[in-house]
Amino acid sequence: MLSKIREILSAAAIHYGWVMEPDAKNILQLAGIDVPVxxxxxxxxxxxxxxxxxxxxxxxxxxxxxxxxxxxxxxxxxxxxxxxxxxxxxxxxxxxxxxxxxxxxxMLQGIELIVGAKIDFQFGPVVMLGIGGVSVEIYQDTVIRMAPVARNDVESMVAHLKARTLLEGFRGAKPINLAALTNLMIIFSQLVTDLSDDIESIDLNPVLCNEERCVAADARIILPSSRT
Amino acid sequence: MTVFPKEDSMNLQPLFAPKSLAVCGVSLTNDNHPANVIYNKNLLRFPVNVYPVNPRGGTIRGEKVYTAIDQIDSDVDLAVIVVRAEHVPEIIKQCIRKKVRGAVVISGGFAEAGRQDLQAQLVEIASRADFPFIGPNCLGIYAPSQVDTFFLPSERMVYPGKGKVAIISQSGGILVDLLVKFAGEGIGLSLAVSIGNKALVKEEQLLQFLAKDPTTSVIAFYIEGFGKNEGRKFVHAARKCKKPVIVMKAGKTTGGQRAVSSHTASLAGDYKVLSDIFAQYGIVEARNEQELLSFCESLSSYPNSSAKKIGIITGSGGHGAMAVDACLGHGLEVPLLPDAEQKSLRDSLSPSIRPIAATDNPIDLTGSAVEDDFAIATSALLDSSEVDCVLVLLLPYLPGISSDLSARISQLAQKTKKPLIAYVPHVERYRMLIEGFEFNKVPVSPSIEGAVLMVEALRRRSSC
Missing domain, CATH: 3.30.1490.20 (ATP-grasp fold, A domain)
Incomplete structure (x- = not known):
């Protein structure tokens, strides 16, 4: 799986310095992350x-x-x-x-989250969970953990979001499938740990979460400047 | 070529408890030279054998000056090197040949001045020989009643008493300042190390050493930045350490970050990453100096307690309200006590305050309370399963209480595992009340906010 992913990344590196969405989604799917049809x-x-x-x-x-x-x-x-x-x-x-x-x-309905990763100079691969969509930089409601994360780390990330009530089912809405989100975070954090020499940062924004699924509806993978 | 330092195989112990000390670079003419200051203070005030070294030889204070470290006929545990940067590699080599057990390189003129090459040379020479050195570009080590390599005259320094907190600082200036403030707050020190450019011995190795050091129970750091992946190693070492680790980080607002193209890179700035990861690993982040001092004091009394639900005792409604605001501002809870507990408490209070005291939490005993009321309320909160930490706001000017009260309620707390934290205004007149807490290892703050920070330290200690 990783060698196939690295092939896609290398091809992208030669051409652009980042990975276009269809290729990025292909990588996520190979890793086992839910993406839209x-x-x-x-x-x-x-x-x-x-x-x-x-x-x-x-x-x-x-x-x-x-x-x-x-x-x-x-x-x-x-x-x-x-x-x-x-x-x-x-x-x-x-x-x-x-x-x-x-x-x-x-088309999928759900709460828009952002799931991200970057290879931090001081701490190596880190992952981020936050309230996503186009306004992410306005709300800045995000929590970061060192990758890879375990189940209890994801629980703590959700608990530390200011808008966690939205995820728990706000005003009659159904709560999101927390198990699906946890699973996504665990797989994603392992993926970026494995790829820490190959990538610079990843945005999955939005990740659409509803009571059934958590789906990476958009994906952007930035490659390290040394590779391009 | 790259040589990877084998830090884990280095023994740091001789650096901090040397029996003999060589000071390389003493001046024969200038008694204010940093090397002379270090030589003099250790000669006069510390129980180490000190040997001055200068290639020109001669005498200083009537003592023989050795022309080189290998001319000293006894064993040398620690070398303090205060010579021009370009001479340092050669002196390190001499130290290794002489089987000196470690060094402090005070000299500047290395990576901080664009001479990364010279610094890399030091690291290579030392790590080949498992030879530990602190610095370069640092003040080095102050180990109470052992050794002091700070080039500051003794009479200008303010030394805190011996205690259980170790401080490691990337900045020498901040470290000296913290020692002054430790002394002022009555926080005891086990070891202070200024690590400067931290070329070889870094925060991680010192953390591993202090984790095992029996004289240290709280480890505090002032950090400006980590090298590549060193933050990761540091938090892993902190997780293994059973003692509280406190970090004050400077450089929270990093200007000039390179343009970022992803949301994650822009949202996850250096400080946000560090702050969230410290919380993840139960490293207590102090956001400023007041927090650092409060946390050191509180965690040295209660290294293994946690606090989330706070019970407050006061003699004035205003103090109670201020404390509740501060607690809630930190995300701490101040839960209402159950009716049964309130009733039983009220029934035990002095008849004169029984009708007017508030018992819901904060427990406001009013200005008419007497000592027994404070003791009864303290016991009630120590026994209550609704709170896991007790904050007592003691107003020494109330007519019904004496200077014995602080020791009395401290002793009540010592019989339980629940942390007790106190506020008393700090003026000389109330000294005995303050010491009644201090001597009984109950953290006591001169401000309500400070006392709540001491509680907050216990909350931040638990990883999330």
Whole structure:
């Protein structure tokens, strides 16, 4: 598994310095992390074929080696419900810089968390859990632990989030599947420990958590500058 | 080539309890030279044999100056090296040949001045021979009634009493300041080490040494930064250590971090990473000097207690309210006592305060309370399963209490495993009350916030 992951990372390193979303998700899936059902469509026909198989609603994200923060440039469309809007969205994406297709994914509902990792100079691989989405840097509600983490570390991370009540089922909402989150954190922290020489940081943002699943809906892997 | 230091095979003990000391670099003409200050103070005040060394020989204070360390005919445990940086490698080699057991390199002019190469040379020479040295660019070691390598004249230093707290500091200046404040707060010291550039002996090795040192029960650090992956080694060593480890970290706001491209890298700044990981591993982080002093005092009395639910005893409602605010601000709880416990407490109080005292927690005995009331309330909270730590706010000006009260309630606490922490205003007039706590190893603070910090230390001690 690790050698396959390193192959993907090496290929990405040669080209960009970070790993594009379809490859990053491929790596996560290889490691055993839940990711959305998806298709990297390079033509409108491929997009339509996936939609026919998967059904609506769908999310569409641009794939481009030149776009690191997709939503900042209009590279993310959610809630696509018809073939027409799928094709219109595709057309719009083709005009973005470095267009290399789109990633079309099943739409998931849940609380948006961020799960991250970085290779820290002083402490080596560390993982982060926090309230995610586009406002992460505003709320800054995150907890960090040294990787790899065990079950009790994940429990303590959740307990130290200011917004932990959201995860426990706030105002009638169902609590998230904590076992799935714990499992994700444990696998992820082991993955970044194994890859501590190969990567610089990883963002899984958002990780969508509901009462059933915790799914890495977006992933960004930054490679060390020495590799690029 | 890279030589990996074999720190674990080094014996640090002779550094801190040397029987003989060579001071390399004494001046024959300048008695204020740092080496002379070190030579003089150890000669006059410490139970070590001291040998001055200078290649030119001669005499100093009527004693023979040796031209080289290998000219000393007795064994030398510790060499203090105060010569120009470029001469240090050669002196380290001489020390190794002479079978000196360790060194303190006071001299600057190494990595901090752009001479990483010279520093690497020292590390290589010393680690090949398992020869431990502290520094360079440091003040070195102060071990009470053993040795003092600080180049500060004795009469300018304020030495704390002998006690159980060891301090390791990356900064010499901060360390000397802390000694002054330890003395002021009555915190006893087991060992103080300024490690400067920490080229060979780093925080991790000192932590491992102090973990086994029978004279030390609390280990405090002032840290500016760790080298690559050294933070990881340090927290692993701290987890293995049974004693409380306190760290005050400087450089919380790091400017000039390189531009970051991921959310994680931006959210997980150096300080946030360190602070969260310290909490994970039960390392007590002191965010400033007041916290450090409070934590040292509290944890040296209660190295293995934890505190989350606090019971408060006061003679004034205002003090109680201030203490509750401070506790809640730190995430501590001040639980209400059950009705039955409140009733039984109230029934035991003096008839004069029975109708006016508050018993829910804080227990406000009012200004009319007498000594027995404080003792009864203390016993009630020590016995209550609702609280795991007792904070007593003692107002010495209340007419009903005497200077004996502090010793009396301290002794009540000593019969239980529950920590007792006290507040008494610190002025000379109340000295006996303060010492009644201090002599009985009950931490006592001159401020309510300080007393709550002493409680907070016990909470931070438990890893999360």
């Amino acid at each position: 998806s298709c990297w469509a390079k033509t409108p026909e491929e997009a339509l074929a996936f939609a026919a198989k998967q059904g609506y609603p769908l999310a569409m994200k641009v794939v481009s080696p030149q776009i690191l923060h997709k939503s900042d440039v209009g590279g993310v469309i959610v809630g696509i419900n018809t073939n027409e809007s799928l094709l219109a969205g595709f057309e719009k994406m083709t005009r973005l810089q470095g267009f290399a297709g789109v990633l079309i994914e099943e």
